[in-house]
Amino acid sequence: MDHSYEWYSAPVTSVAVLVELMRSGTSGGHVKCWERFAESAARLPHTAPELDLTVYYLGTQERVEALSPHVRLVMLRPVLGSGALTSARGAEDVTDLAPYHPRLAALLPRHDVWHLTHGFAYAATAVRLARRTARRGGPAPRLVASVHTDVPALAAVYARYLAARRLPAAAEPLARGAERRLRRRRDRLLNACERVLAPTPAGCAELVPVLGAHRVALLRRGIDHTRFHPDPAARTELTRAHGIPADRPLILFAGRLDASKGLPLLADSVRLLRAGGLPVHLVLAGAGTEAEPVRRSLAPDVTLLGPLPQDRLARVYAGCDLFAFPSRTETCGNAVAEAMASGLPVLLPAGARTTRWLTAPGEDGVIVPVDTPHAWAAALSTLLTDPARLTGMGRRAAATARETHPSWDRVLREDLLPLWVREERWGRGLGSER
Structure with missing residues (x-):
């Protein structure tokens, strides 16, 4: 376990992936997805495009977990955690509802590419900071994003749960209103990004009217075939x-x-x-x-x-x-x-x-x-x-x-590296397919 902030010193593209969900051994698919991509990045051969990757999660305390000299997971404490609003134990993922995360804002300028994956404190901080930097004429980061969860649809479900406690008659209007507001918020954040990835062709098609076809691409999900396989025992x-x-x-x-x-x-x-x-x-x-x-x-x-x-x-x-x-x-x-x-x-x-x-x-x-x-x-x-x-x-x-079904290594190489790494660094050997 590495508790220090040591970034790779070679000339690289430094990428910050922002996963504003609490990380634990039993976290859901969004958290696990980026754990797998980080593990794949740590396995990249020396001949791969120069990449330094940091995945930011939420955690109960700030800490750094190094996977390799150029890949690490960073947990930051939430400013306004949503845990108190959950409708039942384990029913919802805990995120950060704050409009701004000062600690993340202090760390983001270390990175060249800021990759949004959610729609709350981390994403809002990145977009706000990027706009402020642009107004001041500073070096602009590249903002990209990927869609992992239909947060507006889930918000409607949880609004019904929460309203059922005290205002059952208002549950449906509250649910519809929450979905509309979060869909507008999601689209505003995604519109700040130069490129947005969706997990399916249908998901891409939904984003095209908002962003334009030239800004939407596919990010598949991988599978760990060594872990998941048939076993009669x-x-x-x-x-x-x-x-x-x-x-x-x-x-x-x-x-x-x-x-x-x-x-x-x-x-x-x-x-x-x-x-x-x-x-x-x-x-x-x-x-x-x-x-x-x-x-x-x-x-x-x-x-x-x-x-x-x-x-x-x-x-x-x-x-x-x-x-x-x-x-x-x-x-x-x-x-x-x-x-x-x-x-x-x-x-x-x-x-x-x-x-x-x-x-x-x-x-x-x-x-x-x-x-x-x-x-x-x-x-x-x-x-x-x-x-x-x-x-x-x-x-x-x-x-x-x-x-x-592709491996995580293959998806990293084919879907993410071309998004993160500039074309002049692309095309070098990436090792055999996994």
């Missing part, structure tokens, strides 16, 4: 460690346990399966406001594992039979890629961006046509009552992951 481990029944199919859901991810819909569909006599067990990895309602409604046919670090989560994927993910708020949905790499058939809602992980719907996964408990129960039943099809689809899902 994982089922026994899962049963032994958590007391999960070994004599029935296991349906897995991983992510935030709330309405924004479609969990109530999945719980209702499992309830219909059980009422129809199909013995299934639901396994939930994550935390959120719907955890207790689902526990009460499905016990003893549900196991709640809580938030899990990546290594333990990988064993849970490999130990289950099927991954059901009704969420429509994902910009990408890395949990789907992790499940497929682990050899699980995936069930996804029609029209969701997560369906882009499939290359042959019906063969490497199932797209459920409508968001009703009966439709989801029917799709689950069709697979779970046909063991040969379930096994075959799991194998095809793993094959799709191996053949078409």
Whole structure:
């Protein structure tokens, strides 16, 4: 662990990635995404374009974690943390709601490229500081951004939760208002950037009317194939460690346990399966406001594992039979890629961006046509009552992951380095593909 601020001294492009979310071992996909990219950057060969990378997170105390001489993670304390506003333990990611972060502002001038990934204190500070620098005629940083979460849509869900405590009649108007305001704020921040990356072609298309096609590009998500892979021994481990029944199919859901991810819909569909006599067990990895309602409604046919670090989560994927993910708020949905790499058939809602992980719907996964408990129960039943099809689809899902889902190293090289590093430094050897 390195607690000092030591930046690489060679002539480099210095990049600051701003992830204004609290970092921990059980953080969500946005935090993990940049951990993986930082690990990939630390593996870059000496012949790669000269890059010095700092990823800024929130933390309970300020500290620096060095991954290599030219890659580090920096945790800064929030100025106005959102923890007091969460609607339930583990329901929302903690961010910083302050309009300005003085400590970050003091560190940003060290960097050439400021990469925004969210829409609160860090992003607002970067845009404000860049504009101030430009007015004073100083050396202007390059502002770029990437979209990782549909924050406005999530804000609408949480506004409903919070309003339900005291103002239930006002919940819907408050939710719609919160979504509109945050969408306008997001667009203003993105409009300050020279280039904005989105995780899917559909996401890019949504940004084109706001930014113009010349300013929008794709940032794919990677997958760690060494961590997520099929393993027949994982089922026994899962049963032994958590007391999960070994004599029935296991349906897995991983992510935030709330309405924004479609969990109530999945719980209702499992309830219909059980009422129809199909013995299934639901396994939930994550935390959120719907955890207790689902526990009460499905016990003893549900196991709640809580938030899990990546290594333990990988064993849970490999130990289950099927991954059901009704969420429509994902910009990408890395949990789907992790499940497929682990050899699980995936069930996804029609029209969701997560369906882009499939290359042959019906063969490497199932797209459920409508968001009703009966439709989801029917799709689950069709697979779970046909063991040969379930096994075959799991194998095809793993094959799709191996053949078409890129590694984090590849995405860094192909999507991020060309964005960060000037063209005159580009085109040098980048090593073999991973």
